[in-house]
Amino acid sequence: RLPFSRVTEEDLAFFRSVLPGRAVTDPDLLESSNQDWLKSVRGSSELLLRPRTSEEVSQILKRYCNHRNLAVNPQGGNTGLVGGSVPVHDEIILSTALMKDIRSFDSVSGILTCQAGCVLEDLSLYLEDRDHIMPLDLGAKGSCHIGGNVATNAGGLRLLRYGSLHGTVLGLEVVLADGRVLDCLATLRKDNTGYDLKQLFIGSEGTLGVITAVSILCPRKPRSVKVAFLGCDTFEQLLKTFQLCRAMLGEILSAYEFLDSECMRLLNTHLQLSNPIRDCRFYIVMETSGSDPTHDEEKLHSFLEAAVTSSLVTEGTVATEDSKIKALWALRERITEALTHHGYTYKYDVSLPVEQLYQLVTDMRGHLQGRAKSVVGYGHVGDGNLHLNISSQAKDPALLAAIEPFVYEWTARHRGSVSAEHGLGLKKRNYIYYSKSSQAVALMGQLKALLDPKGILNPYKTLPDEQ
Ligand SMILES: O=C(O)CC[C@@H](O)C(=O)O
Numbered sequence: 001r002l003p004f005s006r007v008t009e010e011d012l013a014f015f016r017s018v019l020p021g022r023a024v025t026d027p028d029l030l031e032s033s034n035q036d037w038l039k040s041v042r043g044s045s046e047l048l049l050r051p052r053t054s055e056e057v058s059q060i061l062k063r064y065c066n067h068r069n070l071a072v073n074p075q076g077g078n079t080g081l082v083g084g085s086v087p088v089h090d091e092i093i094l095s096t097a098l099m100k101d102i103r104s105f106d107s108v109s110g111i112l113t114c115q116a117g118c119v120l121e122d123l124s125l126y127l128e129d130r131d132h133i134m135p136l137d138l139g140a141k142g143s144c145h146i147g148g149n150v151a152t153n154a155g156g157l158r159l160l161r162y163g164s165l166h167g168t169v170l171g172l173e174v175v176l177a178d179g180r181v182l183d184c185l186a187t188l189r190k191d192n193t194g195y196d197l198k199q200l201f202i203g204s205e206g207t208l209g210v211i212t213a214v215s216i217l218c219p220r221k222p223r224s225v226k227v228a229f230l231g232c233d234t235f236e237q238l239l240k241t242f243q244l245c246r247a248m249l250g251e252i253l254s255a256y257e258f259l260d261s262e263c264m265r266l267l268n269t270h271l272q273l274s275n276p277i278r279d280c281r282f283y284i285v286m287e288t289s290g291s292d293p294t295h296d297e298e299k300l301h302s303f304l305e306a307a308v309t310s311s312l313v314t315e316g317t318v319a320t321e322d323s324k325i326k327a328l329w330a331l332r333e334r335i336t337e338a339l340t341h342h343g344y345t346y347k348y349d350v351s352l353p354v355e356q357l358y359q360l361v362t363d364m365r366g367h368l369q370g371r372a373k374s375v376v377g378y379g380h381v382g383d384g385n386l387h388l389n390i391s392s393q394a395k396d397p398a399l400l401a402a403i404e405p406f407v408y409e410w411t412a413r414h415r416g417s418v419s420a421e422h423g424l425g426l427k428k429r430n431y432i433y434y435s436k437s438s439q440a441v442a443l444m445g446q447l448k449a450l451l452d453p454k455g456i457l458n459p460y461k462t463l464p465d466e467q
């Protein structure tokens with residue numbers, strides 16, 4: 001524990017006066033905020049603050065935490081996978097759960113402005129009624145908050161089509177460690193007036209400021225959406241199918257995801273989800289989103305015909321109605337959940353040159369020689385992002401020692417990134433040097449010192465212990 005102050009009765013009295021009824025100390029209520037979704041890390045915070053406005057966040061930080069040297073753990077939906085969203089020791093949890101206002105939506109430009117605590121799925125439903133969609137979609141959409149999504153630069157299933165949050169977020173309101181409210185809440189597509197400060201906070205995991213509001217560019221709701229679930233015998237075929245798909249579907253391709261046969265086995269066993277096609281070594285979930293159902297249908301049909309006649313794809317099924325589309329997507333979205341029923345999971349989220357994406361899984365299996373309960377590979381092929389998950393019955397230090405640093409060295413050798421989309425949080429921060437130069441990490445440290453000189457915001461996260 002770094003030498004932060006501890007919360008006193010006097011501090012509590014202040015928080016209670018600023019947030020009447022919303023400064024929570026009941027240990028039962030704190031329990032779920034202290035533990036991450038994976039149940040892999042747990043803090044021991046004794047105070048959960050639930051502000052409603054940026055002004056309240058500002059008061060908490062300015063008049064108090066910064067001045068009193070109290071550490072703060074900003075928390076959204078607590079669905080992160082790298083231990084970034086829970087306290088490590090007794091940091092005060094600052095939750096965005098009550099910051100749920102949608103401030104505006106402009107249906108001409110598609111720009112939505114809302115508070116940080118809006119749940120992603122609620123925003124999606126709100127937009128759907130207005131003929132738009134969110135530019136990001138994640139398995140955790142039912143619980144994750146947009147502020148947390150931005151703070152972690154969450155990727156998800158639509159990145160291939162709509163790009164990352166670095167492109168779709170147009171503005172942010174951020175409360176800095178000293179309580180200043182930084183209003184960068186622009187709603188402009190173009191704004192070239194100097195440094196683009198909001199970018200600093202996208203992916204900063206709450207270490208540089210607390211995001212309190214977001215404005216984001218939302219695409220029109222596509223008029224026709226189709227999902228195909230395909231099977232391939234080799235990963236090489238899966239990649240060739242991707243090339244063919246890009247060539248033949250072009251602008252209507254909106255997702256190209258994969259899972260291996262081991263993932264399918266876990267979906268069957270733990271979630272009773274059945275395979276809609278014959279057993280194959282690899283499966284593709286691909287989606288088209290366009291504006292003309294007949295045109296999209298023709299394109300998808302010619303692509304599938306070409307993929308089958310050239311023997312790239314051995315099996316497949318297509319969905320056009322909502323319920324079947326959801327069922328096919330569940331086979332990709334619920335792998336993480338299936339894994340939680342399978343034992344303890346060591347998770348790796350790497351970016352690699354797409355040709356090498358699956359080689360890491362194969363090499364890991366060879367390297368571990370059956371020591372793990374299972375080694376699975378799935379992820380966002382279109383984004384060059386592999387999720388390698390390794391399960392064991394329970395936490396297993398010997399297995400971990402066999403996996404790391406092997407996995408990081410392998411990734412660095414192929415010039416990949418050790419965190420493609422989940423961030424560094426608590427768990428991955430010390431592996432940053434596998435993907436970033438020491439100069440870059442040093443500059444990150446200087447930025448942190450500039451914006452949060454006392455280091456009160458989400459300590460022990462993102463930045464490595466040694467700088
Ligand atoms: O659990 C994981 O490792 C991946 C979670 C998520 O990023 C996904 O793409 O399903």
Ligand SMILES: [Zn+2]
Pocket residue numbers: 155156379380387421
């Ligand atoms: Zn992912």
